[in-house]
Amino acid sequence: MRPVSSAVTMARTGFCDTKPLLDLHKKADERRAPLRTWANASGPIDRWQPVEADESRMNLLKMEPDRRWERRLSLQTSEGIIMGFHEDSRAWSPGKLIAEGCVEDPVLLYPCGLQGLPSLQVLVPSLLRHEIEKALEKLDLIWDRTYAWEMFLDMMRTQTQNFLPSADLPRYFTDATRGILVDWLIQVHEIMHFQDETLHLAIHLLNRSLRLIKVTTANLQLLGMVCLFIAAKKEECLLPEVSGLCSLMDHTYTKHQFLRMERKVLSGLKFELSYSPPLHFLLIFASVARCSAMVVWMARYLLELSLLEGQCLVFLPAQLAGAALCLARQVVQEPTTPEGEAAWCLVSSIHVGSEATLMKIMHILASAAAKAHTCATFLKFSSPETMHVSRHPGLKNASSLLGVCS
Known part of the structure; x- marks a missing residue:
């Protein structure tokens, strides 16, 4: 189907009709959704807040034998030592994570490696475990620290489930439409007023649904709303009425059509809704690295921009989180301290993929940030609550922003 015919079909079926946001022929600044002011009745919503920097120094822990981890120096580059830690080689091996059909090599989020810090280098496995447990507890992601480390390892393993091998969409959809x-x-x-996890899960379900079930262009908006509703069922305490969601779409679809699409999506996904969102990895990494509130909000802004980029579909959540945090640190350019560098060096020992993959994601996010002045995410992160990170001077110039990644 040619793009012109597709756009005409979308307009005739009501997908674009009376909805300027969904009209591809509108100017970017005119694409605002005619949404009614309809808030959840649950009252104030507790949102994720950035983890405040811990003023105390990190206590070096006594080295304890940990057979599940072994230290591995993989290669020497001009940037320094690229280094990673992995589970026992019987269960985990280099190149375990695969993206775009390429075997991944370990990479550090911190390019300078661990030179000059021999004591920390020896203590990394035990110290990293302690910091991960403390971060999960501080973020209220666990109730009991006893199983915190096992939960983090499970997050790292299960992020490869439902992995999308390519960013290709069905032939009648385009990246612009998505x-x-x-x-x-x-x-x-x-x-x-949903939680941020609900948004990330909804987009993940949408990306999978577009490849697993047959959906017409006329029902694309309905599919998106259904994915958001399913994600809310999994993440939220209170749910909106289906009729209320239909009203947000100007009653283009009936309640019967909505529920029928929900059954279709759940059947196509085989009720597999589990997902380790990149936001959780980001908050954990930022907590261990003692990142400031400004860096955390900047990284969250860049991470949400990745939802709009079709190129980011093939990357793992931990890779997206690591790249967003790296780019945020470079954009904000805060003064460093010995304690902060040591903390960043510690989180850098976590395996997140190859150096080439990390740099590729950073370039995608930099390009997205440079052109994001008209999207909803830009407005969302320009408020005082988010420290106006989307209006940071470091994001204004596209060429200079791309330069920080080169």
């Missing part, structure tokens, strides 16, 4: 739909869903998510 981007407009995701931007609209971000606005709906904000109006509903």
